[in-house]
Amino acid sequence: MRKKYKILTAIFFLFIGFSVSAQQNSAGKMFYVDYDIWKDEGYPGIYVKCPHHDSLNLGSEFTLEVWLRAYTFGENRKVFGKMTDDFNNGYVLGFENLQVYTEVFNPANHHVPRGDDGYMPVDSVWLHLASTYNGYGQLINYVNGKKVGEITVFPPGPIIENESPFIIGLAPWDEYSFEFTGGLDELRVWNVEKSESEIQQNMFNELSGNESNLVAYFNFNSDADSTVNDAGPNSINGVLKNSNSPAFTWANSDAPIGNSTMAQQFDIEASWYGKGADFNYATTENGFSLINSIEYKEFWKYIIFGHNNKSGKTSENAPSDADDSFERLQREWYVNTAGGFESDLVFDIAKASPNSETINTNGTNKNYVLLTRNNIDEAYKVVATANVAMQGVAYFTNIKLKDKFYTLGYSTKELQINSLNTEDYLDAISIYPNPAENFIFVQTELPVNIIVYNIMGKIVYAKNLESGKTEIDLSGLGRGMYVIKAHSENQIFNSKIILK
Known part of the structure; x- marks a missing residue:
């Protein structure tokens, strides 16, 4: 019977479109079209129309990227682009048959790279898609920051300019074709080819909006009714068509995207269903790794973390009851999470303090404490003692992390564990x-x-x-x-x- 109810739960969360909550996740809001209601309403064209702007004629180089959770990734759907209906200019990012399907058009060529690998399940996942193009004619596709397809356009050349609007949510040449249903977030257009590492660097955090080479940026966080704001440097604001459709909502996003504090961290890593076969794991070489209780198709759960890039040890900002034996790692990790789940934490003391003096590595589990605080100018609170400590590694199990800062402390004195708070x-x-x-x-x-x-x-x-x-x-x-x-x-x- 338990198995039956687990299946029903999976079915429920497959169909539920968003989290109705007074509290937004770190990802803010998203563009969301509910497939079932959209179908019942007769397939209305729900899309964002932005006016023509010269900066959106991207020329010889571009990077297009977006977070999305589709009703299904098996269909041919267009996410955003700018082109005319004669198919001899412009560009469009989309997907088909579980692969990225980005097209570039000019009078001489129309090319589509198809990746033979990569991880794109049929449904119930958040994925980060990106496509890049350069002056040498290379068109490259990425899924979750990893290259999955490449083709060389010949003869190479810039994408021909047009005066068409920039469209989000369906085919830019037809307001009733290839409509996307599901959730969209963090849509970005750049006029430069980004490398794989550059795509990975910012895929888990929001932007400031004034980054170099950024053309347009739609994070949907301030959007309401039919107004869609471009948070990029050109303010190419759009209008949501059919905004009164019951199939559409500006919903709380459950995409794995960190907030502005996360954007200041280093080595940002994440765990979410959609990451790959080992979606529960977030393993790093910076001294902090996680095993997370995220289950199959639980797309509304995620955890993101990065660190301050410090090394060594200190006794600053000690808990109020600490004595002279207290010391902690200088490195601390900031966390954003959603969905309410537990994690097992692994601190590797040596990796957290490369080439620096570090905290004691020979203590017992009672000596090592998990420290947390809301802001970097606060004193720490103890929330747990280690379950296991051996060979310079401390393990904490069944910890429900929150949007806070965390680090590892050492003390020969038993410190008070912080009690349940509001x-x-x-x-x-x-x-x-x-x-x-x-x-x-x-x-x-x-x-x-x-x-x-x-x-x-x-x-x-x-x-x-x-x-x-x-x-x-x-x-x-x-x-x-x-x-x-x-x-x-x-x-x-x-x-x-x-x-x-």
Whole structure:
């Protein structure tokens, strides 16, 4: 029976389009078209139309990139581009048959590189797609920052200019063709060919908008109604067509994208379903690695982290009860995460302090503590002691990380572990009985908003609750499995419930 409910849960999250929450993830908002509603509405053309701008005629070099979660990657869908309907100028980025499908057009050629490898599942994944072009005629495609396809356009030459609008969400030559359904985020257009390492460098964080060679940048974070803002240097703002369609929403994004603080970190790494076969793992050589409890098709979960590029040890910003034996790594890691899951943490002390004096490597598990703080000018708090410590490596298991800074400390004195605080309280929320018949009870310490979804992702109940114990009448719902989301200002709680 448990296996059956896991399958139903997977089906539910395949269809649910977005997370309804007062709290945005680090990724902000996204452009989202719900496939089922779009189909029921008669396939309306939902897209962004930006006016012609000379800077969008990219000439001899470009880099196009976007995060997206498609209803399916098996169909031929166009994501964004600029071209005319005679197919002799312009460019368009898209996908087909589980491969990137980027096309460049001029009167002499029309070429499409197809990768034979790479990791592109059919559905339920966030992927980062990028395509680059240079003056030598090389057109290269990337999936999740890794090269998957290349072709040489001959004769090489610049992409012919046009005065067509820049279109997001469907074929730029036809407002009713090849429409994209799903989520889009962090859409970027550059007038330079970026290398593989340059694409990887910024794919997990938002931009400032004034980067060199940036032409257009749509992160959708400030968008509302039909206005679509270009956060890049040219402010090529667009208009959302059919913005009143029930199939569309500016939804909270669950793409693995860090915030502006993450953009200041080094060696940014991430774990999310869609990364590849080992999506649970985020392994680095900088002293900090993670094993994450993200399961198959849990696309709404991610974790991103990077460090401050420091080395050595210090006793600064010690916990309030620390004594002279306390020391910590100078290197600290900033984390952005979404979806509420646990991770196993691995600190390699030597790798965290290359060519520098480091903290004691011969302690027991009780000597090593996980330290956290919200800002770099705060004192640290202890949130856990190591489960295992050996040969200069400290292991912490079943840790629920948050959008904070973390590092490893050492102390011969036993330090007080930080108790449950307001930011953590939803870990202790109680919803019962389960299975239930007509009523459930919600017990929580602080006010929350409760939303109940059926397995098709439709909201069937929503209510703001005060602290304490509240009875909820679900007698109007049919028998079956439902998902309950409870959210406060700081955290989201998810739970399955069976009505019998």
